[in-house]
Amino acid sequence: MKKLLLAGASSLAIFALAPAMAQTVNNNSTVTQTGTNGGATVGQSGTNGISVVTQGGNRNNATLTQAGNKNDSSIVQDNGTGSSDDSNTAIVVQSGSENISKVSQTNDFSTARVTQSNFSNDSDVSQSGDLDVAEVRQSGQDNDSDLEQSGNLNTANVVQSGNDNKSTLTQSSGLNEAIVTQSGNDNESKLTQTGVGANDANILQSGNNNLSDVVQGGAGNGVGNSAAAGVQQLSDFNTATVRQAGGLHEAFIQQKGGERNLATIDQGANLSTDHTAAVRQDGIRNTANVTQRGFNENADIRQTGETNIAEVDQGGAIGRDHDAFVTQGGNNNRANVLQRGNNQTANVTQNGDGGLALVDQGEDSALGFLRGDNQAATIEQRTGGDNNTARVEQRGDNQTAFILQVGSDNNGGNTRSVYGAEIRQGGITGRDNDARIEQLSGLNRAYIEQQGVSLAAKVVQGGDGNHRSRIEQTGNGGSRNLNADVNQTGSSNESTITQSGTSQFALLTQSGEENTSSVTQGGSGHSATVTQAGDFNESVVTQLTGSGNSATVTQNSDFNESFVTQSGTGMIATVTQGAPN
Numbered sequence: 001m002k003k004l005l006l007a008g009a010s011s012l013a014i015f016a017l018a019p020a021m022a023q024t025v026n027n028n029s030t031v032t033q034t035g036t037n038g039g040a041t042v043g044q045s046g047t048n049g050i051s052v053v054t055q056g057g058n059r060n061n062a063t064l065t066q067a068g069n070k071n072d073s074s075i076v077q078d079n080g081t082g083s084s085d086d087s088n089t090a091i092v093v094q095s096g097s098e099n100i101s102k103v104s105q106t107n108d109f110s111t112a113r114v115t116q117s118n119f120s121n122d123s124d125v126s127q128s129g130d131l132d133v134a135e136v137r138q139s140g141q142d143n144d145s146d147l148e149q150s151g152n153l154n155t156a157n158v159v160q161s162g163n164d165n166k167s168t169l170t171q172s173s174g175l176n177e178a179i180v181t182q183s184g185n186d187n188e189s190k191l192t193q194t195g196v197g198a199n200d201a202n203i204l205q206s207g208n209n210n211l212s213d214v215v216q217g218g219a220g221n222g223v224g225n226s227a228a229a230g231v232q233q234l235s236d237f238n239t240a241t242v243r244q245a246g247g248l249h250e251a252f253i254q255q256k257g258g259e260r261n262l263a264t265i266d267q268g269a270n271l272s273t274d275h276t277a278a279v280r281q282d283g284i285r286n287t288a289n290v291t292q293r294g295f296n297e298n299a300d301i302r303q304t305g306e307t308n309i310a311e312v313d314q315g316g317a318i319g320r321d322h323d324a325f326v327t328q329g330g331n332n333n334r335a336n337v338l339q340r341g342n343n344q345t346a347n348v349t350q351n352g353d354g355g356l357a358l359v360d361q362g363e364d365s366a367l368g369f370l371r372g373d374n375q376a377a378t379i380e381q382r383t384g385g386d387n388n389t390a391r392v393e394q395r396g397d398n399q400t401a402f403i404l405q406v407g408s409d410n411n412g413g414n415t416r417s418v419y420g421a422e423i424r425q426g427g428i429t430g431r432d433n434d435a436r437i438e439q440l441s442g443l444n445r446a447y448i449e450q451q452g453v454s455l456a457a458k459v460v461q462g463g464d465g466n467h468r469s470r471i472e473q474t475g476n477g478g479s480r481n482l483n484a485d486v487n488q489t490g491s492s493n494e495s496t497i498t499q500s501g502t503s504q505f506a507l508l509t510q511s512g513e514e515n516t517s518s519v520t521q522g523g524s525g526h527s528a529t530v531t532q533a534g535d536f537n538e539s540v541v542t543q544l545t546g547s548g549n550s551a552t553v554t555q556n557s558d559f560n561e562s563f564v565t566q567s568g569t570g571m572i573a574t575v576t577q578g579a580p581n
Helices: none
Strands: 010-016 028-033 040-043 049-055 063-066 073-076 087-095 100-107 111-116 121-125 133-138 143-149 157-161 166-171 177-182 188-193 199-206 211-216 231-233 239-244 250-255 262-265 275-281 287-290 299-303 307-312 322-328 334-337 344-350 356-359 375-379 389-392 398-406 422-425 433-441 445-450 454-461 468-474 480-487 496-502 505-510 517-526 526-534 540-546 551-555 561-567 574-578
Touching: 010 211, 028 040, 028 551, 040 250, 040 561, 049 063, 049 389, 063 073, 073 087, 087 121, 087 199, 100 111, 111 121, 121 133, 143 157, 143 433, 157 166, 166 177, 177 262, 188 199, 199 344, 231 239, 239 250, 250 262, 275 287, 275 517, 287 299, 307 322, 322 334, 334 344, 334 454, 344 356, 356 375, 375 389, 389 398, 398 526, 422 433, 433 445, 445 454, 480 496, 517 526, 526 540, 540 551, 551 561, 561 574
Parallel strands: 010 040, 028 049, 040 063, 049 073, 063 087, 073 100, 087 111, 100 121, 111 133, 121 143, 133 157, 143 166, 157 177, 166 188, 177 199, 188 211, 199 231, 211 239, 231 250, 239 262, 250 275, 262 287, 275 299, 287 307, 299 322, 307 334, 322 344, 334 356, 344 375, 356 389, 375 398, 389 422, 398 433, 422 445, 433 454, 445 468, 454 480, 468 496, 480 505, 496 517, 505 526, 517 540, 526 551, 540 561, 551 574
Antiparallel strands: none
């Protein structure tokens, strides 16, 4: 049965092709035209099809072809007001079975194309803006597509060739471009483009049971482009979330190889400019979080291991030029990078297992008691070095910190507030600081804290490990060119160096076992050199006030004790215990 309702000066063409023999067709088509110069073409060659076409306005065109069984199509080109619903085009082709297609065009010059070639697919296209283009192709089964365009000059393309996929695409601003491709099964894509407009997004889900949630506000943001997908979910059970406000931001997420990975990128706001963030996950159960706020920032996270957590924050309320790179090739690692004001770079590499790396840096330079200047921090936890913990905190002026952990179990034991390697540096009065910790063996702890003006400290822990080293160089402006160098290559050695004053230098070498060394210098022009090549030695050097002091202690044999205390001016002390080996 066919019901036709024709009104106005429009043209209508309906083709109901009867099947051979006495088979019942039972197709139903209703066409209502209340506008002018409209065109509707309906062809039903299948069975039990339902078609409804409603046209108002001027110069609207609708074409419907149904060749399968129990397909349902509705095309509405009428906003009910008698104006602003002109020159739209809708083309629907249903060659499968039990498909549902709805197209609504209530403004001007929009185009919608829907193709359903399998069965039990559902497509809903709503165009209330001007000059929008939407295309939906469903060649899989049990797919659901909801596409809404309320802005102007938007382009959307949804392809569902897999099964049981769901796509929700909303374009409420103008000049947006969106592509969603679901070739896997049981995937869900949520894509919203709002704000000023001119955003690009390309989502590819070729794996199974993935979730992609992308919201683009602002202007000129990109999650991929027409040539390449910005969210690539090639494996299974992954979740990708992107939120972009502000403008000119770029986000990229790739999840392949492994499964059950979680990636989140935020970006934007607080006077933000062009940010770039990329997350690549090729492992299992990894979590990556990137949040970027003000000014030019770049974040890159790569996870190829299992059960790793990487967090990058960066700009905050007042930010500048930040770069953060996190690579996690091991398992059960956690990296946390937080950067605030001014130019900063942080690199974290975790190829061992069970590692913890924390980098803080600038904080907010707009607050008087916190500083943020040019800083760079690198933490490297190599393959074979497991259960290591490291921390870098840098504040004012130009600072560089480097932590290398090659051995294992360089950590604080059961005390969570103690780290295997820890560098702090600038404080509220820092300037040109440089600190370096290398832990080549295991079970070591190293701590460096520097303020002052121009400071440099270095700790190398090798040998059989289980060393303890602590260096503090302070000043509040009183400290000048201070330098401390500690080299521990034996085993179970302990070193403490504290310097406060002007132009001081301390060099300590412990190549024996279970040696203890303490150097305290205050005043100006001090230099202390301690070498412990034997075992079970103890050395204490204290130089307090005065100027031009120098103390040299060498312990080549075992079970020696040396105590040097100098207070005054122009003093030199040299102590040698035991013959050199």
